[in-house]
Amino acid sequence: MKKYFIYFFWQLFLLLFLITVPSVNPQSEINSIGSFEQNLPSYWTKGNEPTGATLSWTTDEFRSMGRSLKIEKTGTGDSASWISENMVDLWSPKHLANVDINVGAYVKTMNVNTNPANEDEMWWISYAFYDSAGEFIGETKLPIDQSTATSSGWIADTNGVGETVLPVDSWRTIISFVAGSNATGTVWADDFLLYARGDKPWLAGQNWNTAVGVPTGWFYWLPPNGGNDGVLSDGFENTVITDEQAYDGNYSLKFDPAGTHDGFVGTVKYPLDSLNVAVGDTITVSVWIKGENLLPDSVATVGDQWSVAITPILHNTYGNNAGWGEFWSSDIPLVFPNVVSFDWTQFSIDAGIQAGTEAFSVRLHPLGRFQGTVYCDKLEIKKKTTIPVGVKNEKGLPVSYELSQNFPNPFNPSTTINYSVPQHSDVSLVVYNILGSKIRTLVNNSQTQGNYSVVWNGKDDFGNSVSSGIYFYALKAGDISIVKKMILMK
Numbered sequence: 001m002k003k004y005f006i007y008f009f010w011q012l013f014l015l016l017f018l019i020t021v022p023s024v025n026p027q028s029e030i031n032s033i034g035s036f037e038q039n040l041p042s043y044w045t046k047g048n049e050p051t052g053a054t055l056s057w058t059t060d061e062f063r064s065m066g067r068s069l070k071i072e073k074t075g076t077g078d079s080a081s082w083i084s085e086n087m088v089d090l091w092s093p094k095h096l097a098n099v100d101i102n103v104g105a106y107v108k109t110m111n112v113n114t115n116p117a118n119e120d121e122m123w124w125i126s127y128a129f130y131d132s133a134g135e136f137i138g139e140t141k142l143p144i145d146q147s148t149a150t151s152s153g154w155i156a157d158t159n160g161v162g163e164t165v166l167p168v169d170s171w172r173t174i175i176s177f178v179a180g181s182n183a184t185g186t187v188w189a190d191d192f193l194l195y196a197r198g199d200k201p202w203l204a205g206q207n208w209n210t211a212v213g214v215p216t217g218w219f220y221w222l223p224p225n226g227g228n229d230g231v232l233s234d235g236f237e238n239t240v241i242t243d244e245q246a247y248d249g250n251y252s253l254k255f256d257p258a259g260t261h262d263g264f265v266g267t268v269k270y271p272l273d274s275l276n277v278a279v280g281d282t283i284t285v286s287v288w289i290k291g292e293n294l295l296p297d298s299v300a301t302v303g304d305q306w307s308v309a310i311t312p313i314l315h316n317t318y319g320n321n322a323g324w325g326e327f328w329s330s331d332i333p334l335v336f337p338n339v340v341s342f343d344w345t346q347f348s349i350d351a352g353i354q355a356g357t358e359a360f361s362v363r364l365h366p367l368g369r370f371q372g373t374v375y376c377d378k379l380e381i382k383k384k385t386t387i388p389v390g391v392k393n394e395k396g397l398p399v400s401y402e403l404s405q406n407f408p409n410p411f412n413p414s415t416t417i418n419y420s421v422p423q424h425s426d427v428s429l430v431v432y433n434i435l436g437s438k439i440r441t442l443v444n445n446s447q448t449q450g451n452y453s454v455v456w457n458g459k460d461d462f463g464n465s466v467s468s469g470i471y472f473y474a475l476k477a478g479d480i481s482i483v484k485k486m487i488l489m490k
Contacts, residue, residue: 034379065213
């Protein structure tokens with residue numbers, strides 16, 4: 001009996017603290033940051049695109065994450081280039097001095113001019129470093145192989161041992177992918193590298209979005225070392241922005257990991273003033289997800305590590321060279337339906353803004369044992385506001401969909417659920433168990449505007465009494481879905 005109460009107390013604590021199912025609450029929208037429609041990779045811009053050259057963030061060739069940077073050049077007389085933003089960002093405030101740094105990229109060539117006679121005819125990758133005062137420290141320039149017109153595949157173009165050891169820390173690191181003014185042909189670049197040689201690659205400082213797979217506003221972390229060293233594994237290298245599925249627009253984020261390590265795609269940091277929130281506010285983070293090839297029994301077998309989580313993160317720093325500054329975060333596992341696939345469904349979590357918060361970010365995080373395919377789209381942050389339940393118009397009729405907490409709760413064996421419908425709607429009210437399996441359909445019909453009440457007697461659709469435990473009840477009407485939790489305790 002003692003174990004029974006400890007188990008259900010812990011489950012109740014988690015489920016009351018973590019809102020991990022689709023929900024609609026009275027909210028005011030702050031901003032929508034979760035689009036995947038952007039046409040540039042995060043941290044990269046088109047430096048120069050003269051007549052006779054085409055720069056593209058392309059899907060026709062890539063080494064990882066579905067995309068690469070591409071320069072097609074037929075004209076001469078002017079150079080073409082992709083230029084990074086400051087790659088000293090997010091995690092590390094600087095790239096460190098007195099460390100043997102391995103830099104480079106993977107490149108693939110087609111029909112390039114061969115045996116260049118001068119720099120104007122060359123293709124190259126460069127890393128330029130600047131100190132805390134903005135003064136130029138030095139540059140590592142890596143000529144791309146032009147001994148043959150077309151490479152046999154992806155080739156690692158890297159510096160030599162001891163070639164890049166900074167005399168002082170770099171506070172601004174800029175990567176360039178360049179076709180000289182008289183260079184011609186087509187070159188793709190992917191998986192740019194910056195890491196310390198040796199068994200501790202992170203000692204040089206982190207370098208972000210070198211796999212160029214996610215769009216403006218996002219970044220990724222891939223096992224085993226974040227992707228900065230080009231060593232990608234466990235299926236996360238197949239994380240892509242895809243047009244296979246989309247909830248809003250043409251693209252979504254696709255995860256299809258092998259399920260032995262964590263990996264994630266997250267937003268960049270947003271300062272609180274840009275979100276119009278302050279300490280003490282509660283924000284709701286929501287994302288639309290579609291699942292395929294799932295293993296619905298895995299949650300019961302291995303627990304939350306077979307899950308996809310939303311991770312809200314509070315930062316006490318903001319800005320380039322500020323460092324990551326994470327002082328609170330929580331992986332909040334989402335409760336998927338107990339099925340092998342499900343269509344687009346909105347999942348949401350709440351997070352409170354604590355004292356000391358300067359910025360906020362979110363990551364979408366398949367946990368260590370997750371296997372399956374999920375598409376994510378339209379991640380939104382909203383400020384949660386309080387509106388009295390059961391707001392009515394001058395005629396006493398409801399003006400919004402409402403779902404009240406069941407009473408009594410906990411209950412045995414029956415409980416009452418009240419809800420409101422503001423307009424003529426097709427309405428369903430369904431009870432689910434903790435694994436997302438449907439237990440009882442309480443309402444499934446068309447209803448007019450009004451306030452309604454229904455009693456659940458603790459039995460399933462076949463008339464069998466269900467066991468003690470935590471259950472969800474979901475009101476769905478039109479485009480809304482409101483979910484609450486209740487406890488049957490015998």
